[in-house]
Amino acid sequence: MRQKKEINHYKYGKWYGKPYHFFGDYLYHKYNAKILKLTINANLGCPNRDGTIGSSGCIFCSEGSASPTAAGSLSIHKQMQAAIDGFNRGLYTPKYIAYFQAFTNTYATADVLKKLYDSAIAFGNVVGLMIGTRPDCLPDDILDVIAGYKKNNFELWLEIGMQSMHDRSLQFLQRGHTHAHTVSAINRARERGIPVCVHIILGIPNESWYDMMSTAIEISRLPVQGVKIHHLHVIKGTPLEVLYNKGQVPLLSCKQYVSYTCDFIERLRGDIIIHRLLGDQPKDMLIAPAWGLHKGTVLKAIEDELLRRGTFQGFLCDSY
Numbered sequence: 533m534r535q536k537k538e539i540n541h542y543k544y545g546k547w548y549g550k551p552y553h554f555f556g557d558y559l560y561h562k563y564n565a566k567i568l569k570l571t572i573n574a575n576l577g578c579p580n581r582d583g584t585i586g587s588s589g590c591i592f593c594s595e596g597s598a599s600p601t602a603a604g605s606l607s608i609h610k611q612m613q614a615a616i617d618g619f620n621r622g623l624y625t626p627k628y629i630a631y632f633q634a635f636t637n638t639y640a641t642a643d644v645l646k647k648l649y650d651s652a653i654a655f656g657n658v659v660g661l662m663i664g665t666r667p668d669c670l671p672d673d674i675l676d677v678i679a680g681y682k683k684n685n686f687e688l689w690l691e692i693g694m695q696s697m698h699d700r701s702l703q704f705l706q707r708g709h710t711h712a713h714t715v716s717a718i719n720r721a722r723e724r725g726i727p728v729c730v731h732i733i734l735g736i737p738n739e740s741w742y743d744m745m746s747t748a749i750e751i752s753r754l755p756v757q758g759v760k761i762h763h764l765h766v767i768k769g770t771p772l773e774v775l776y777n778k779g780q781v782p783l784l785s786c787k788q789y790v791s792y793t794c795d796f797i798e799r800l801r802g803d804i805i806i807h808r809l810l811g812d813q814p815k816d817m818l819i820a821p822a823w824g825l826h827k828g829t830v831l832k833a834i835e836d837e838l839l840r841r842g843t844f845q846g847f848l849c850d851s852y
C-alpha cells in the first residue's frame with residue numbers, strides 16, 4: 533500500500549511545476565537562458581564495433597543513426613556551427629553545451645581527448661560539456677582529464693550507457709560489458725566529483741516489471757546525478773531489426789511505457805535530474821514502435837499520469 537509523502541515538492545514549485553526534476557527546466561533556471569546542445573561526432577569509433585570487444589555493435593545501435601558521416605568529416609567548430617544553423621532560431625543569443633554524442637567519446641588517449649574537448653569548449657557561448665561513453669572505456673587517466681573541466685557555472689556531464697542493472701539484459705543487448713563495469717565507472721567518476729548521467733532502456737525483452745524497477749532502485753542507490761530513460765525501439769539496419777522481423781522482439785505499447793516510466797520515476801531519488809524520458813530517432817530510420825515519434829504526446833501522458841496518481845519523483849524511494 534502506498535504511503536503518501538508529506539511534502540509534495542512539485543506543488544511547491546521545486547521542479548518548476550513538473551512532478552519530476554527535468555533537465556531542460558533545471559538548465560533554464562540555472563543559466564536564465566535557453567541552452568542548446570550542439571552534438572559533435574569526433575569520429576572516435578567504438579570498441580564494440582571495431583572488433584576490440586565486439587564487431588556488430590550493440591543490438592539497438594545503427595552505425596548510420598549514431599554517426600552521420602557527413603557531420604563526422606567536419607571540424608568540431610564547423611559541426612557546432614552547423615548544429616546552430618540547424619536550430620534556425622535567431623531570436624536570442626542562446627548558450628550552448630558541446631555534446632560529444634556519437635559513438636564512444638572516451639575511446640582515445642587522454643592527450644587526444646583533451647585536445648578535442650578543449651577545442652569544443654573554446655567555441656563561443658559554450659557553458660557546458662557532455663561526454664557520452666561506455667562504462668568500460670573510462671580508465672583513471674581519462675577520468676582525470678574530464679575532472680579537469682569541473683568549474684563553477686560550467687555544466688559538465690559524463691553520460692554512461694548503463695541500460696540495465698541486469699547482466700543477462702546487457703548480454704541480450706550485446707553491450708560487451710557488465711553492470712560491475714558501470715558501478716566501477718560511476719564510483720571512480722564520483723570520486724573525482726564528475727557529474728554522471730546514466731542511460732537506461734525500458735522494455736528490454738525478458739525484463740519483468742520487477743527487473744525494470746530494480747534498475748530504478750539501483751540508480752537511486754548509486755551516486756548518480758542524472759538519468760536518460762529510453763524506450764526500446766527498432767532502428768533500420770540493426771541486429772535488433774533482424775530479431776524484430778522474426779517476431780522475437782515484443783515492444784512496449786505507449787500505454788505500457790507511460791505506466792512503467794511513471795513507476796520508474798516514483799522510485800528515483802528526488803535529486804536526480806531526468807535528462808530524457810523517451811528515445812529519439814530519425815523518422816526515416818525508425819522501424820517500430822511508431823508511437824515513439826510523438827514525443828510531445830508521450831511526455832504529456834507521463835506528466836498527466838503522475839498528476840492523476842498524485843505521485844512524483846521519489847514518491848516510492850526510501851532515500852528520497
Ligand code: SF4
Pocket residue numbers: 578579580581588589590593594598634635636666693
Ligand atoms: S550504442 Fe554505443 S557502445 Fe553500443 S555499439 Fe553503438 S556506439 Fe558502441
